[in-house]
Amino acid sequence: MVAPKDTPVWVDETRCKACNICVSYCPAGVLAMRDEVTSVLGQMIEVVHPQSCIGCSECESHCPDFAIFVAKRDEFKFAKLTPEAKERAKAVKENNYKKLNA
Ligand code: SF4
Numbered sequence: 001m002v003a004p005k006d007t008p009v010w011v012d013e014t015r016c017k018a019c020n021i022c023v024s025y026c027p028a029g030v031l032a033m034r035d036e037v038t039s040v041l042g043q044m045i046e047v048v049h050p051q052s053c054i055g056c057s058e059c060e061s062h063c064p065d066f067a068i069f070v071a072k073r074d075e076f077k078f079a080k081l082t083p084e085a086k087e088r089a090k091a092v093k094e095n096n097y098k099k100l101n102a
């Protein structure tokens with residue numbers, strides 16, 4: 001998949017099977033599941049806070065379906081991990097990996 005311009009992390013929704021694994025590994029609360037009626041499992045991964053992505057590649061390296069991609073370090077300036085992002089990651093996990101306030 002071609003890297004979109006100025007994007008830290010992106011998804012090929014045709015490959016995602018909504019397993020939550022990437023959300024469980026993301027330390028920065030960047031990812032969460034949204035309800036999606038057209039998806040077989042009723043959910044779809046979403047990049048909800050791209051500005052918080054630290055470029056750790058945990059999502060990409062653990063996705064069993066090669067559905068999520070992270071920009072290369074020389075092509076994108078990633079964020080630093082903030083306490084707020086850590087808190088959000090924890091809250092999303094406690095919310096069964098679902099988007100907060102959704
Ligand atoms: S790990 Fe891959 S297949 Fe699973 S929810 Fe994330 S993007 Fe989708």
Ligand code: SF4
Nearest residue numbers: 026053054056057059
């Ligand atoms: S690269 Fe790291 S911080 Fe960015 S979305 Fe993936 S797991 Fe989260």
